Amino acid sequence: MLNQLLKKLIHASSGRSRNAMAIVGLSIALLLILSAVQIQANYQQLLYTKTSQDSIADFLVINKTVTDKNVGAATLSNAEINDLKQQPFIEKIGTLTPSRFKVGIQSISKQIPFYSDFFFESVPDEFLDVNTPAWQWNETSNYIPMIIPNMFLDMYNFGFAQSQHLPQLSQDLITSLPVQINIQTPTGTVNYYGKVVGFSDRISSVLVPQPFMDWANKKFGEAINQQPSRVIIQTKDAASPQLAGYLKAHNLSTNTEKTRFEKYRGIITTVVAISWVMGGLMFLFALIVLTLFIQLAIASAKEEIYLLVTLGASPKQLQRFLRRQFLPANIITVIVTLAIVAALQFTLQKILATQNIYISAYISLYTIIAAFIILLLIGFVNNRAIKKYIHYNN
Amino acid sequence: MQLQLQNIVPTPLKDKLLQRHSDVWNKQLQLNNAEYIKIKAPSGTGKTTLVHILYKLRKDYDGNVLLDDKNLATLNADELALLRQQNISIIFQDLRLFPNLTARENIELNRVLQQPLYESNMTDEMAALLGIMHILHQKASMCSYGEQQRVAIIRALMQPFKWLIMDEPFSHLDKHNINKASALIDAECKKRNAGFLLTDLEDDEHFNYTRLLNL
Numbered sequence: 001m002l003n004q005l006l007k008k009l010i011h012a013s014s015g016r017s018r019n020a021m022a023i024v025g026l027s028i029a030l031l032l033i034l035s036a037v038q039i040q041a042n043y044q045q046l047l048y049t050k051t052s053q054d055s056i057a058d059f060l061v062i063n064k065t066v067t068d069k070n071v072g073a074a075t076l077s078n079a080e081i082n083d084l085k086q087q088p089f090i091e092k093i094g095t096l097t098p099s100r101f102k103v104g105i106q107s108i109s110k111q112i113p114f115y116s117d118f119f120f121e122s123v124p125d126e127f128l129d130v131n132t133p134a135w136q137w138n139e140t141s142n143y144i145p146m147i148i149p150n151m152f153l154d155m156y157n158f159g160f161a162q163s164q165h166l167p168q169l170s171q172d173l174i175t176s177l178p179v180q181i182n183i184q185t186p187t188g189t190v191n192y193y194g195k196v197v198g199f200s201d202r203i204s205s206v207l208v209p210q211p212f213m214d215w216a217n218k219k220f221g222e223a224i225n226q227q228p229s230r231v232i233i234q235t236k237d238a239a240s241p242q243l244a245g246y247l248k249a250h251n252l253s254t255n256t257e258k259t260r261f262e263k264y265r266g267i268i269t270t271v272v273a274i275s276w277v278m279g280g281l282m283f284l285f286a287l288i289v290l291t292l293f294i295q296l297a298i299a300s301a302k303e304e305i306y307l308l309v310t311l312g313a314s315p316k317q318l319q320r321f322l323r324r325q326f327l328p329a330n331i332i333t334v335i336v337t338l339a340i341v342a343a344l345q346f347t348l349q350k351i352l353a354t355q356n357i358y359i360s361a362y363i364s365l366y367t368i369i370a371a372f373i374i375l376l377l378i379g380f381v382n383n384r385a386i387k388k389y390i391h392y393n394n
Numbered sequence: 395m396q397l398q399l400q401n402i403v404p405t406p407l408k409d410k411l412l413q414r415h416s417d418v419w420n421k422q423l424q425l426n427n428a429e430y431i432k433i434k435a436p437s438g439t440g441k442t443t444l445v446h447i448l449y450k451l452r453k454d455y456d457g458n459v460l461l462d463d464k465n466l467a468t469l470n471a472d473e474l475a476l477l478r479q480q481n482i483s484i485i486f487q488d489l490r491l492f493p494n495l496t497a498r499e500n501i502e503l504n505r506v507l508q509q510p511l512y513e514s515n516m517t518d519e520m521a522a523l524l525g526i527m528h529i530l531h532q533k534a535s536m537c538s539y540g541e542q543q544r545v546a547i548i549r550a551l552m553q554p555f556k557w558l559i560m561d562e563p564f565s566h567l568d569k570h571n572i573n574k575a576s577a578l579i580d581a582e583c584k585k586r587n588a589g590f591l592l593t594d595l596e597d598d599e600h601f602n603y604t605r606l607l608n609l
Contacts, residue, residue: 002506005499009492307490310451312478312507312553315471 006321009308010301022293023333026286030337030374032279034367038341039272041364042348046357059127059202060238061096063230065253075227080250089235089243094124095228096205097213100221104182105194112167112177120146121205122213127232130198137209143193144181147207148174150199171199185220203232287378291385294326298389305390315390322386327379334375341367395462395481395556397425397448397591402457404443411440417607418444420457427556429589430601435609441593442487444609445561448591449484450474479508483555485563489546493535497526497545500534505552512552520548523578525571540566547575551582558583558590564600576600 062084064074076095085093099120106115125135134145157168169177174196181194200207235243247254298305305318342363349361403411403420411419418433419440425431435441446452448459450466459466461477469477478484491500501517521527524544529537534545543566550558558579564572580601583590592601593609 001502005495005503005506008495008499304492307492308503309471309475310449310478310490311504312475314475314479317475317507 002317003321003324006308006318007325009304010297010322010325018293018296019329022286022289023329025282025289026330026378027333027337029279029282029286030334030371031340032275032282033374034279034337034341034371035344036272036275036279037370038345038363038367039275041366042345042359043268043272045359045364059129059232059234060243060254061203061205061230061232062247062252062254065251067251075229076231077227081228081231083250084231084233087242087246089237089240089246090233091236092126092234094127094232096121096123096203096230096232097210097217097228098230099208099213100217102184104184104189106180106182108178108180108193112169118181118206120208120213121203121230122208122210123203123232124210127202127234128198128207129200129202132197134195134197135209137212139215143178143195144208144212145197146194147198147200147203148196149204149206150201151204152206153199183216183220190220283374287381290326290378291381294322294382294385295389297325298322298386319383319386319390322390323383326382326386330378330382331375334371334378338363338368338371395427396460397557398458398460398463399423399425400458400460402447402455402459404440404447404452404455406454407440407443408456414439416609418609423607425589425591425605427589428583428587429604430583431589431591431605431607432598432601432603433591433593433607433609434595434597435593436595439609441609442561445484445487445559445593448559449478449482480554481556483550483553483558485546485550485558485560487561487565489539489542491534491542491545491549494533496531496533497521497537497541498530500545501530501549501552504549508553511554516552517548520551520578524548524574540568540571543567544571544575547579551579555586556588558588560590560592562594563592564594572600 064070064076066074081093081095084090103118103120104115105118107113128135128147130147135147137144153169153171153174160166161168175198177196179194179196181192183190183192237243246252308318309315345359345363346361349359352359399418400422401420402418416439417423433441433444435444443452447455448466450459450469453467461481491497492503495503498517501521502514505512505514505517517530518527521530521544524547526537526541526544526548529541529545534542537545543563547563550560560579563579564575567575579590582588590601592603597606
């Protein structure tokens with residue numbers, strides 16, 4: 001009953017359009033800020049989440065840049081590898097072991113005849129983006145499992161096969177096609193069967209299991225140079241400027257298209273930053289407008305408030321009443337804005353998925369936390385304004 | 395609740411008031427619980443000023459006002475609100491109703507400002523007694539001054555109090571209505587074991603005053 005009477009006395013009807021404007025301003029500001037938070041969250045997700053789609057960004061194969069001076073000696077020393085290990089942007093490092101023997105590979109199928117000289121490399125299993133039970137080898141195994149780069153298959157299918165009038169091959173066909181592997185040793189050629197068991201987007205090399213490599217290098221290898229010339233690293237952020245700087249300073253190079261991402265990232269970062277600044281400024285203005293609105297509402301009911309206090313209404317009672325007048329609108333504004341951002345995110349997810357960019361369909365926890373913090377901030381500013389002007393009125 | 399006035403005198407009127415005799419200004423007065431005090435004062439002697447000092451609407455005075463030994467000047471806003479809700483009720487000379495609220499709403503507001511003392515039907519009982527039932531639904535600004543005065547009286551009686559301060563409460567009422575109003579006020583004070591302090595221009599016999607003071 002008291003609230004109804006107070007409402008009748010301190011009705012904000014004179015300021016209804018101002019109230020609407022304050023709320024619209026606040027909504028736009030909130031939308032900008034929450035979108036900025038959400039974009040940032042999406043961006044982080046794209047960069048750092050370990051899904052197979054973005055594995056390209058996480059793993060880099062690094063080697064010395066081959067120049068006139070180091071031709072024939074572009075290997076990485078232990079000191080260089082150790083130094084790499086200690087860099088903060090590197091999470092894991094593994095060496096690519098090259099084969100120290102000559103390999104030839106030939107088809108055993110008459111329909112698709114081919115022969116080629118070849119080489120193998122191996123990496124520790126943890127760096128592979130192919131997960132198959134076929135990926136194991138011991139001395140009793142019937143065949144040597146191999147992983148080849150997807151890129152090879154593409155090159156063959158869309159370049160080589162067409163120009164040579166050869167049939168195009170699917171992944172399934174290749175994995176069902178055994179090949180003969182000829183290893184040349186000082187005492188003659190040794191034959192094995194080999195089979196492609198997977199395709200990698202991460203490492204552009206023909207990979208065999210590490211146990212096979214160790215065994216074969218020992219058995220057939222020529223112990224000339226045991227130093228690796230390529231390493232694979234796992235990094236939190238392949239586009240980090242630190243990484244790019246380090247590689248450049250140490251005369252190392254990597255798959256450049258991965259680090260080129262850095263440039264796009266710079267653009268995105270700028271856009272997000274602008275959105276932050278705009279949102280922040282709008283928010284500041286919205287807070288000022290809200291405060292002014294409260295001040296105005298109180299000022300226009302100044303006489304009524306004075307008489308209420310004269311009759312015995314306590315400032316606390318009035319402040320509580322006024323808070324209840326303003327708070328629900330603020331809560332609704334924040335919730336509606338959050339809903340809009342959620343809807344936008346859902347739509348964005350659908351659109352991006354068609355372009356093979358995978359983000360969450362739901363807004364991030366950070367966005368919700370940000371909305372909550374903003375709500376607290378609005379509440380705080382409102383309370384301060386109410387307290388200040390009710391007090392001032394007395 | 396005991397009310398003590400210790401040498402109070404309003405600062406702006408100090409020189410003028412100290413030149414003439416007064417039972418109140420610059421005197422030590424102790425007003426006891428449930429006393430009926432009449433303060434007679436010709437125009438311009440600071441009648442309304444005294445009422446406003448006692449109700450803490452003015453602070454520009456010398457001396458102290460003590461309520462049960464607590465200095466009125468030291469109360470903060472919340473303590474003052476509590477005092478006005480529980481211990482001191484007032485009928486202003488200028489009535490001070492909310493013009494945009496109905497007569498009933500004006501009364502209701504003071505009823506619900508604190509934990510209500512009476513049910514809302516008490517408004518109807520008192521309004522019937524003072525003959526203003528028919529204007530309860532009207533906006534206060536649409537009522538005659540005499541009607542407004544009765545609304546202000548009922549509003550003051552709707553809340554708990556130990557002291558009722560009245561500033562010329564019957565100025566616009568005829569004798570018949572004054573008798574009804576004073577009877578109601580007397581009954582309400584007795585119910586609460588409360589006292590009152592009434593200021594007026596002339597002598598009267600509306601109540602059995604325990605003390606008559608000249609301002």
